[in-house]
Amino acid sequence: DIVMTQSPDSLAVSLGERATINCKSSQSVLYSSNNKNYLAWYQQKPGQPPKLLIYWASTRESGVPDRFRGSGSGTDFTLTISSLQAEDVAVYYCQQYYSKPRTFGHGTKLEIK
Amino acid sequence: EVQLLESGGGLVQPGGSLRLSCAASEFTFSSYAMSWVRQAPGKGLEWVSSISGSDDITYYADSVKGRFTISRDNSKNTLYLQMNSLRAEDTAVYYCAKDLWLRGVTPFDYWGQGTLVTVSS
Numbered sequence: 001d002i003v004m005t006q007s008p009d010s011l012a013v014s015l016g017e018r019a020t021i022n023c024k025s026s027q028s029v030l031y032s033s034n035n036k037n038y039l040a041w042y043q044q045k046p047g048q049p050p051k052l053l054i055y056w057a058s059t060r061e062s063g064v065p066d067r068f069r070g071s072g073s074g075t076d077f078t079l080t081i082s083s084l085q086a087e088d089v090a091v092y093y094c095q096q097y098y099s100k101p102r103t104f105g106h107g108t109k110l111e112i113k
Numbered sequence: 114e115v116q117l118l119e120s121g122g123g124l125v126q127p128g129g130s131l132r133l134s135c136a137a138s139e140f141t142f143s144s145y146a147m148s149w150v151r152q153a154p155g156k157g158l159e160w161v162s163s164i165s166g167s168d169d170i171t172y173y174a175d176s177v178k179g180r181f182t183i184s185r186d187n188s189k190n191t192l193y194l195q196m197n198s199l200r201a202e203d204t205a206v207y208y209c210a211k212d213l214w215l216r217g218v219t220p221f222d223y224w225g226q227g228t229l230v231t232v233s234s
Contacts, residue, residue: 042158044158049208049225049227050158050208050221050224051224052220052222055213061222095158095220097219097220098218100163100172101160101172102220104158105157106157107157107158
């Protein structure tokens with residue numbers, strides 16, 4: 001199974017500042033035949049189910065604000081929130097869908113400083 | 114708007130059984146693979162099981178293989194998870210989730226609100 005490792009475990013950022021969350025996979029999730037990274041990001045707010053934010057490592061799901069940006073390739077990925085808003089407080093998970101089973105990172109808790 | 118509504122959770126003793134249901138609406142249910150994903154209290158997300166859209170191909174996490182059975186009734190737009198030989202470590206909120214695309218290995222684009230399963234004596 002592909003192991004997904006996120007860092008940091010938790011993060012406190014001031015409103016309006018940038019937040020950066022990292023995700024590393026134990027093997028590449030870049031599929032050479034289509035040059036796509038099979039990596040997604042989810043946001044889970046307290047008491048709610050996860051919400052898909054980004055897939056193909058950098059494609060925002062419909063309705064996701066453009067302050068959320070995904071980047072990276074191969075084994076190293078980053079989720080950046082360019083200007084933190086109060087409603088962004090949540091736990092963020094990365095997930096690979098390169099191979100089964102689809103595995104998640106352990107999550108990064110984002111709070112307001 | 115796609116809706117997924119889980120039911121069937123509750124308190125069960127170790128070794129007991131429970132059947133979860135997930136009622137789906139507002140999409141062509143039979144066209145999409147569906148999955149169960151669980152989250153233990155205060156913990157992260159763990160994929161549990163998946164089933165293909167119409168040919169009933171199933172997949173299981175090693176942690177539940179041989180104890181859990183996923184199934185679906187496309188005529189009722191409903192997904193099921195039969196859980197037998199339950200253990201304390203199966204305690205979690207169980208979410209049903211829909212595949213984003215019709216084919217291949219995909220992210221999950223819609224999730225239900227979850228149903229809590231507590232295994233305790």
